[in-house]
Amino acid sequence: MRKLVVVLLCVVALSMFSATKIRFSFWGSPAELPPYQEIVKQFEAENPDIKVEIINYPWSTYFDKIQAMMAAEDAPDVMFLHTIPSWAAKGVLEDLTPYIEKSNFPVSAYNQELLSTFMYKGRIYGFPRDNDTTVLFYNKDLFDEAGVPYPDYSWDWQKFLDAARKLTKRDARGRVIQWGVVLERNKWHLWIHMNGGRIVDNYDSPTKCTLNERAAVEAIQFIADLILNYKVAPSIAELAQLGSSAELFTTGRVAMVLTNAAQINMFLTNKSLRFGVAPLPYKVTRSNTLGGAGFVMYSKSKNKDAAWKFMQFLCGPKGQAIFAKSGDAVPAMRTPETVKAFVSNPPSEQERLIFFTETGFGVKFPQIPGWWEIFEYVTRELDYVWTGQKSAVEVLEYVTEEVNKMIKKFGTW
Amino acid sequence: MTLRRKETLAAWLFLLPGFVGFAIFVFGAVVFSSVLSFFEWDMLTKPTFVGLRNFTKLFLEDKTFHLVFRNTLWFVLGTVPTRVLLGLIFALILVRNIPGRTFFRAAIFLPVIIPTVAAAMVWRWIFNADFGLLNDFLYQIGVSNLPRWLSDPKWALVAIMILSVWKDVGFSTVMFMAGLQSIPTTMYEAAKLDGANAWKTFVRITMPLLSPTTFFVIVINVISSFQVFDQAYVLTGGGPGNATNTIVYYIYNNAFQWFRMGYAAAIAWVLFGIIFIATFVQFRYQRKWVYYE
Numbered sequence: 232m233r234k235l236v237v238v239l240l241c242v243v244a245l246s247m248f249s250a251t252k253i254r255f256s257f258w259g260s261p262a263e264l265p266p267y268q269e270i271v272k273q274f275e276a277e278n279p280d281i282k283v284e285i286i287n288y289p290w291s292t293y294f295d296k297i298q299a300m301m302a303a304e305d306a307p308d309v310m311f312l313h314t315i316p317s318w319a320a321k322g323v324l325e326d327l328t329p330y331i332e333k334s335n336f337p338v339s340a341y342n343q344e345l346l347s348t349f350m351y352k353g354r355i356y357g358f359p360r361d362n363d364t365t366v367l368f369y370n371k372d373l374f375d376e377a378g379v380p381y382p383d384y385s386w387d388w389q390k391f392l393d394a395a396r397k398l399t400k401r402d403a404r405g406r407v408i409q410w411g412v413v414l415e416r417n418k419w420h421l422w423i424h425m426n427g428g429r430i431v432d433n434y435d436s437p438t439k440c441t442l443n444e445r446a447a448v449e450a451i452q453f454i455a456d457l458i459l460n461y462k463v464a465p466s467i468a469e470l471a472q473l474g475s476s477a478e479l480f481t482t483g484r485v486a487m488v489l490t491n492a493a494q495i496n497m498f499l500t501n502k503s504l505r506f507g508v509a510p511l512p513y514k515v516t517r518s519n520t521l522g523g524a525g526f527v528m529y530s531k532s533k534n535k536d537a538a539w540k541f542m543q544f545l546c547g548p549k550g551q552a553i554f555a556k557s558g559d560a561v562p563a564m565r566t567p568e569t570v571k572a573f574v575s576n577p578p579s580e581q582e583r584l585i586f587f588t589e590t591g592f593g594v595k596f597p598q599i600p601g602w603w604e605i606f607e608y609v610t611r612e613l614d615y616v617w618t619g620q621k622s623a624v625e626v627l628e629y630v631t632e633e634v635n636k637m638i639k640k641f642g643t644w
Numbered sequence: 645m646t647l648r649r650k651e652t653l654a655a656w657l658f659l660l661p662g663f664v665g666f667a668i669f670v671f672g673a674v675v676f677s678s679v680l681s682f683f684e685w686d687m688l689t690k691p692t693f694v695g696l697r698n699f700t701k702l703f704l705e706d707k708t709f710h711l712v713f714r715n716t717l718w719f720v721l722g723t724v725p726t727r728v729l730l731g732l733i734f735a736l737i738l739v740r741n742i743p744g745r746t747f748f749r750a751a752i753f754l755p756v757i758i759p760t761v762a763a764a765m766v767w768r769w770i771f772n773a774d775f776g777l778l779n780d781f782l783y784q785i786g787v788s789n790l791p792r793w794l795s796d797p798k799w800a801l802v803a804i805m806i807l808s809v810w811k812d813v814g815f816s817t818v819m820f821m822a823g824l825q826s827i828p829t830t831m832y833e834a835a836k837l838d839g840a841n842a843w844k845t846f847v848r849i850t851m852p853l854l855s856p857t858t859f860f861v862i863v864i865n866v867i868s869s870f871q872v873f874d875q876a877y878v879l880t881g882g883g884p885g886n887a888t889n890t891i892v893y894y895i896y897n898n899a900f901q902w903f904r905m906g907y908a909a910a911i912a913w914v915l916f917g918i919i920f921i922a923t924f925v926q927f928r929y930q931r932k933w934v935y936y937e
Binding site for chain 2: 294295298299301302318321322323404406407466467468469472473604607611612614615617618620
């Protein structure tokens with residue numbers, strides 16, 4: 232009976248359209264949908280024989296759903312994922328290397344360091360959508376009001392701290408009514424790298440954790456000092472109550488925020504907000520985040536040729552330019568079109584170019600299995616530093632020991 | 645077909661959907677998770693049998709589990725007595741014909757039907773250390789060292805408890821009110837004739853006759869408190885650090901964040917064991933204090 236129904240449905244489906252159908256999944260809020268829809272529309276216009284079905288879930292449930300679909304061997308043909316090697320190791324991703332060679336895909340236009348985070352055992356399993364570059368956004372009105380010069384390449388941590396102190400305002404009861412800067416909970420690694428520190432000894436094949444070394448400890452203590460001693464940044468644990476860092480900046484309750492390009496569209500919702508883009512302050516060295524999610528093909532896809540055709544569009548110059556045009560994403564593939572598409576967005580071309588310079592300072596995450604679990608563990612334990620329960624030295628000492636155990640447990644790919 | 649047969653058949657047909665649903669989504673899942681607790685499975689690769697490894701790891705090695713177990717236990721100890729006691733007090737007041745009775749009854753019960761997520765969003769602001777209502781109130785009455793509720797690991801669990809008590813006390817209140825109303829008035833009249841004062845009447849008449857309700861309310865509250873999850877999930881995300889991480893939250897993280905299905909199943913079974921023992925003990929000792937007419 233069930234078989235009969237399935238057969239009948241197939242016949243009906245076949246007679247209705249002969250197009251090959253592929254499924255394409257990604258996470259994101261409704262606001263992030265337009266570039267995806269644009270890409271699918273243009274692709275379908277160019278390839279009338281292929282239909283792309285969009286599957287969109289919010290971030291919070293995306294991975295449960297994808298993983299359940301994989302368990303049922305019925306995952307989407309093309310997926311948006313992160314931490315590509317850990318999925319590739321499980322055999323659920325298609326090795327794209329032969330496809331790239333066969334169709335001459337312009338893989339060299341990609342940021343190679345970023346692309347290396349999409350490789351597993353020397354083979355390419357996906358392409359990054361963008362790079363999660365962090366910059367310093369500042370509120371020009373609040374800077375003018377406090378008489379602080381705008382941030383530029385001369386800013387080191389000291390200048391940054393001095394400005395943050397001048398930009399913080401308190402009421403009669405000592406409560407902060409305007410913060411100098413807002414810090415995000417999952418960006419601690421950035422400060423360690425700026426201070427010349429490392430999370431592990433070797434980012435391509437880590438053997439031990441180095442979070443207990445001086446440079447790392449200093450950096451973590453500096454973040455804690457911004458919150459607890461100088462009181463120029465809201466407590467990271469309280470951020471959730473105050474609203475996201477981008478919300479605080481948009482509403483003018485904070486003068487500076489270190490975040491990525493995706494937040495600009497929110498800043499623009501406040502028409503009276505005059506904001507600028509500046510490079511990150513440096514300490515021992517300049518550094519930035521390198522990493523991002525990207526697109527992969529399901530290894531058990533039934534329409535691999537159609538899926539690859541779609542991926543060539545999605546991850547090729549055209550798709551990348553559409554993502555760049557939205558202004559949300561620093562393109563991972565650098566071609567004249569993608570750069571032009573990205574910089575012709577507010578606030579200004581000159582400021583937009585800073586994203587590309589900063590991307591050049593990017594340091595990727597350690598490439599090991601279980602990295603996200605390690606990252607989440609460290610982030611959780613650091614809460615005790617941000618809340619002043621424990622010192623940076625104390626926490627990083629036992630965290631290092633624990634991470635070393637985890638590195639051993641997870642092994643290598 | 646005789647009428648009796650027809651009726652039996654109809655009864656079975658009506659039961660069928662519920663039965664099938666139970667078989668697949670409850671019984672099937674229970675059997676599956678019990679098998680799973682002896683395996684390691686990430687939903688992607690083949691499950692591997694690990695014997696009792698999940699359980700030994702849980703009891704002997706996993707410090708986080710010990711921590712979430714302690715947090716959950718504190719939560720149970722903090723909320724159950726409060727909810728039962730406050731529920732009883734509210735019920736005693738609200739069964740009387742006080743002015744505005746309907747309003748207060750609604751006010752007490754309303755939180756029960758508000759979705760936790762919505763309630764937690766509001767309480768996030770109430771708990772805000774600088775501009776929240778709670779700290780403002782404390783400041784007005786002269787407290788100088790204001791707690792930073794949600795960002796201080798020492799206070800975060802207390803904040804979750806306060807929210808939970810506010811949210812669920814209405815349930816206990818309604819149960820107690822029903823219990824109070826089922827006590828025959830003749831008992832009170834007899835006590836009055838015998839010259840018993842209000843306190844004596846409460847201790848000798850109300851408490852014993854209410855004890856089956858009290859027992860029920862305690863059992864239900866203990867079970868639901870051990871399963872605390874959503875308040876912490878929305879309000880604090882288990883943090884700061886692991887300060888408000890609970891057993892069920894840990895199950896969720898293991899299963900749906902880290903995809904360690906076997907380990908999550910093992911924790912779920914341990915939680916079942918804990919709740920089973922707690923409930924069993926309560927049933928054993930009820931004879932000593934629960935009075936059935």
